Structure formats: structure tokens, C-alpha cells
Amino acid sequence: MKLITAIVKPAKVDDIKVALQAAGVAGMTVSETRGFGRQKGHTEIYRGAEYTVDFIPKVRIEVLVDDAEAQSIIDTIVTAANTGSIGDGKLWVTPVEQVIRIRTGERGGDAL
Amino acid sequence: MQAINSGDTAWVLASGALVLFMTPGLAIFYGGMVRAKSALNMMMMSFAAIGITTIIWVLYGYSLAFGKSNNGIIGSLDHLGLAATLDQVTGPEGHQIPVLAFAMFQLTFAIITVALLSGAIADRAKFGSWVLFVAVWITLVYLPVAHWAFASQSGTGGWIIDKVKALDFAGGTVVEINSGAAALALAIVLGKRDGFKRDPMRPHNMPLVLLGAGMLWFGWFGFNAGSALSAGSLAATAMINTQIATAAAAMTWIAYEKKRDGKATTLGVASGAIAGAVAITPACGFVNPLGALILGLIAGVASAWAVTRKYKLGYDDSLDVVGVHGVGGILGMLAIGLIATVTANEAGANGLFFHGGTTQLGRQMIAIVAVALFSFAATWIIATLIQKTIGFRVYRDDELNGLDTTFHAESAYDITGNSNRY
Numbered sequence: 001m002k003l004i005t006a007i008v009k010p011a012k013v014d015d016i017k018v019a020l021q022a023a024g025v026a027g028m029t030v031s032e033t034r035g036f037g038r039q040k041g042h043t044e045i046y047r048g049a050e051y052t053v054d055f056i057p058k059v060r061i062e063v064l065v066d067d068a069e070a071q072s073i074i075d076t077i078v079t080a081a082n083t084g085s086i087g088d089g090k091l092w093v094t095p096v097e098q099v100i101r102i103r104t105g106e107r108g109g110d111a112l
Numbered sequence: 113m114q115a116i117n118s119g120d121t122a123w124v125l126a127s128g129a130l131v132l133f134m135t136p137g138l139a140i141f142y143g144g145m146v147r148a149k150s151a152l153n154m155m156m157m158s159f160a161a162i163g164i165t166t167i168i169w170v171l172y173g174y175s176l177a178f179g180k181s182n183n184g185i186i187g188s189l190d191h192l193g194l195a196a197t198l199d200q201v202t203g204p205e206g207h208q209i210p211v212l213a214f215a216m217f218q219l220t221f222a223i224i225t226v227a228l229l230s231g232a233i234a235d236r237a238k239f240g241s242w243v244l245f246v247a248v249w250i251t252l253v254y255l256p257v258a259h260w261a262f263a264s265q266s267g268t269g270g271w272i273i274d275k276v277k278a279l280d281f282a283g284g285t286v287v288e289i290n291s292g293a294a295a296l297a298l299a300i301v302l303g304k305r306d307g308f309k310r311d312p313m314r315p316h317n318m319p320l321v322l323l324g325a326g327m328l329w330f331g332w333f334g335f336n337a338g339s340a341l342s343a344g345s346l347a348a349t350a351m352i353n354t355q356i357a358t359a360a361a362a363m364t365w366i367a368y369e370k371k372r373d374g375k376a377t378t379l380g381v382a383s384g385a386i387a388g389a390v391a392i393t394p395a396c397g398f399v400n401p402l403g404a405l406i407l408g409l410i411a412g413v414a415s416a417w418a419v420t421r422k423y424k425l426g427y428d429d430s431l432d433v434v435g436v437h438g439v440g441g442i443l444g445m446l447a448i449g450l451i452a453t454v455t456a457n458e459a460g461a462n463g464l465f466f467h468g469g470t471t472q473l474g475r476q477m478i479a480i481v482a483v484a485l486f487s488f489a490a491t492w493i494i495a496t497l498i499q500k501t502i503g504f505r506v507y508r509d510d511e512l513n514g515l516d517t518t519f520h521a522e523s524a525y526d527i528t529g530n531s532n533r534y
Contacts, residue, residue: 044312045372045373045374046312046314046373046377047369047373047377047379047380047419047420048369048372048373048416048419048420048423049309049420049423051310051311051312053312
């Protein structure tokens with residue numbers, strides 16, 4: 001089993017959710033966060049003074065998947081999240097040791 | 113009891129309420145402008161100002177400000193505890209109002225003036241020291257200046273109003289220049305916030321700022337038109353002049369801002385409105401509506417430019433008390449010397465552009481300089497003494513954690529779940 005984590009632009013969350021549901025994903029977790037990658041260092045002017053703004057608002061999406069489906073889910077997310085402009089974000093995959101459905105106690109693939 | 117003009121009295125009583133409303137309005141305006149971690153502390157400083165100032169006012173404040181003048185410098189002690197005021201009246205024949213209505217009205221001016229200072233020292237003042245500062249500053253700075261510029265007593269009252277004969281309808285000196293100069297001194301003595309010029313420090317709640325600006329705008333009608341101390345055409349003139357200048361300045365601030373920064377902001381429209389209201393404050397009862405319009409149009413741009421000076425000159429006047437209230441007050445006082453006209457108020461004067469020469473302008477400048485210098489110097493001394501004895505500036509850790517938890521054990525929005533969310 002794998003955990004797919006994607007940091008994406010807040011404006012794209014809806015598109016990603018719709019695409020994941022179409023791909024048959026049963027659930028996901030989203031949280032608000034801030035960050036920067038190579039896009040950091042943009043200056044803005046407020047009330048006549050210039051500032052460097054580092055952290056940009058982003059959304060973290062987390063999805064648990066079976067190894068077999070991982071690659072297709074990854075492609076789904078990347079396609080849905082992409083706008084072509086700076087700040088689109090990043091996705092990574094980590095292995096997961098155990099997954100349990102809390103209500104029923106189901107384990108492993110049945111819990112996904 | 114002598115005959116009281118009930119219409120005038122009703123308006124002054126209502127104005128007392130309107131002007132008091134401005135201080136919670138200021139609390140909300142300022143509170144929204146600072147960062148969330150110290151928002152409650154900023155609001156608390158205004159509420160504390162209401163409490164302390166009111167207590168002082170009844171004990172000796174009214175007496176020293178408006179009691180019988182001692183050579184134009186300060187009032188008498190005849191009204192300690194508001195003695196000899198119940199059932200007394202004040203005002204010219206036919207326009208008499210209860211002394212207590214006047215005392216209440218003036219109290220609300222004292223309150224907002226000292227509350228304004230809190231904006232200069234956002235996020236870094238010890239609360240107990242602020243309380244002490246309020247008491248000392250009202251006593252040693254506000255009361256004298258109010259006496260000088262407000263206590264007219266048939267030619268033998270406060271020296272600025274009765275000897276110099278400077279014109280200041282509603283407090284361009286007593287409230288605006290006074291608070292602007294004092295704010296500068298405070299900002300310098302307490303020093304810059306950690307991260308000044310490096311971190312953006314943007315308002316954490318702009319809807320609150322806009323609400324506060326609206327409350328201030330509304331209350332300002334009591335501040336300016338109430339200063340007519342009568343319910344008649346002078347009050348009407350002052351009121352519409354206030355509306356005109358406030359609205360005009362809001363627009364020119366954002367026009368200037370758009371040109372300079374690329375965007376018109378809500379912070380700009382709120383600040384611009386305040387800048388216009390400040391500038392018209394001394395002039396509202398002495399200029400005609402077109403004059404108010406011109407003053408407002410200029411004040412918006414002037415203050416929008418002035419608030420950027422703090423970065424160049426290196427002082428952290430956090431919420432722009434100097435650039436808005438100080439600069440606006442000076443502009444308004446000078447404007448009287450230029451565009452005042454007796455057609456707006458026969459008890460006023462004619463400014464330079466109304467064939468009055470430079471006489472009034474000279475008087476205005478004396479008032480400006482006297483109040484600015486006195487306020488700055490006295491505030492500097494008071495703040496420095498407090499800093500050197502009990503301390504005024506907070507410790508760095510407290511500043512970084514936020515003053516709300518440090519001084520008030522509270523959090524404005526409970527974002528971190530300080531109360532029992534889980």
C-alpha cells in the first residue's frame with residue numbers, strides 16, 4: 001500500500017477531487033498548508049513598502065492506494081493539478097505498513 | 113436653574129454618545145490592523161483608555177482643562193470631583209447647555225486622543241505600563257493642551273484660543289496634532305517591532321478594519337458637528353464638511369495608492385477616509401463645502417504619501433498615527449489659514465485666499481508648533497521615564513508569542529484550540 005501526498009494550488013483542489021472520484025478512489029484527506037519551492041522570493045508592495053513573501057497558501061491532499069493502482073492515481077492527480085504556471089506543486093509517494101478501518105477493524109487492502 | 117436650550121442640549125448629549133462610540137470603533141479598526149496574536153491587546157489598550165480617562169476626568173481632569181484659567185496655562189481646581197457643575201449651564205445667551213453635557217462631550221475627546229496613541233506601539237507595550245502611561249499622559253499632556261486650545265473664557269482662557277486666537281473647531285491641535293506628535297515620541301522610545309521592514313505584518317482581519325472605519329466615520333459627526341455646541345446651521349455646516357472631506361480623501365488615497373503600488377486596497381480606502389476626517393476636524397466649522405472638498409482631496413494623497421516616511425526615517429509608527437493624525441491635523445490647521453471664510457462662520461476668520469492676508473495663517477502656525485513640540489517633548493520624557501523604571505517595551509519572547517496570551521491569557525480566534533475544542 002502507498003500513501004500519495006500532493007501539495008497543490010488551492011484553486012485546483014476541486015478538479016483533483018472530481019478526477020479522483022472518477023478514477024474510483026474511495027477517500028482522501030485535504031489540509032490547508034503553506035510552502036514554497038523554487039517559486040519563492042516573490043516581492044509584493046503593500047502600503048508603499050516592499051516585502052519578500054516566502055510562504056504561499058497550498059493544499060495538501062493525501063490518498064491511500066493499493067500498489068497496483070498507485071501509478072494511475074499519480075497520473076490522475078498530476079494531470080488534474082497541472083496549470084503549467086509556477087507554483088503547481090509537488091507529489092510524492094511513501095510506503096505504508098498498515099491500514100485499518102476504524103469502524104469495522106478491516107485491515108490491509110480491505111481497509112482502503 | 114437658568115433657561116437651557118433643549119435642542120442644543122439634545123445634540124450635545126447625542127454627540128457625547130457618538131464620540132464615545134468612536135473609541136470602541138477605534139479598538140476594532142486598530143484590532144483588525146494588527147496581527148492576530150496581539151489583536152486583543154491592541155483593543156484592550158483602547159478600552160483601558162476609556163476607563164482610566166473617565167476616572168481622571170471626574171476627579172480633576174475636567175477641572176484642570178476647563179476650570180477658570182490660570183494665565184491661560186491650566187484651569188483651576190474648583191471642580192474637583194465635578195463639584196459645582198450639577199445644574200450649572202455654559203454657553204452664550206440663548207444657547208445654554210448643562211455644564212455636565214459639555215463635560216461629558218469633552219471627556220470623550222480626551223478618551224479617543226489617548227486611545228489613538230496605542231496604534232503607534234502595536235505588539236510591543238507592556239499592558240500595565242500602558243495603563244500608567246494613560247494616566248500620566250492625560251494629566252500632564254492632554255489637560256494642558258485641551259485648556260490652551262479649547263477653554264475659551266471671554267479672552268482670558270486658554271492662551272492658544274484666547275490670546276493667539278488660533279482657530280480649531282473640533283481638535284486639530286488637541287486631538288490630532290497632539291496624538292500625532294505623541295505617537296512619534298512613543299514609537300521612537302519603544303523602538304521597532306521585531307521584524308519591522310522585514311516581515312509584511314499585514315492586517316489580520318480587514319473586515320474588522322472596515323467596520324471600525326465605518327464606526328469612526330459615523331461617530332465623527334458627533335466629534336465635528338457636536339463641537340458647534342448648538343443644533344443649528346453651524347453644526348450642519350460642520351457635518352456636511354466632514355462628510356465631504358472624509359469621502360474625498362478616501363478616493364484620493366486609493367487613487368494615489370493604485371498609481372504607486374498597483375492596487376487600490378481596502379486598507380487604503382479606510383485609511384483615506386480617516387485622513388480626510390482628521391484634516392477637516394479643525395476646519396469643519398470655518399470653511400465652506402468646496403473648501404472641505406479641496407482639503408479632503410489633498411489630505412488623502414498627503415497622508416498616503418506620509419505613511420511611507422516611517423520606513424525611510426526608521427521609526428515604527430505601527431498603525432500610522434503620525435502620518436494620518438499628525439500630518440492630517442497640521443494640514444487642517446494650515447488650511448484654515450488659507451481657505452477659512454467668515455461666510456461659513458461669522459465667528460471664524462478669512463484665510464489668505466479670502467483676502468484675510470496671512471494673519472490667521474500665522475496664528476495657526478503658532479498653535480501647530482506649540483502643540484507639536486510640547487506634546488512630543490513631554491511624551492518623550494514620560495515614556496522614557498516609564499521605560500527606565502518599570503519598563504515599557506515587552507520582552508522579545510513575549511513579543512514573538514503574542515501579547516494576547518502574555519498579558520490577557522486569551523486568544524482572539526482560538527485557532528490553536530486554547531479553549532476546550534478537543
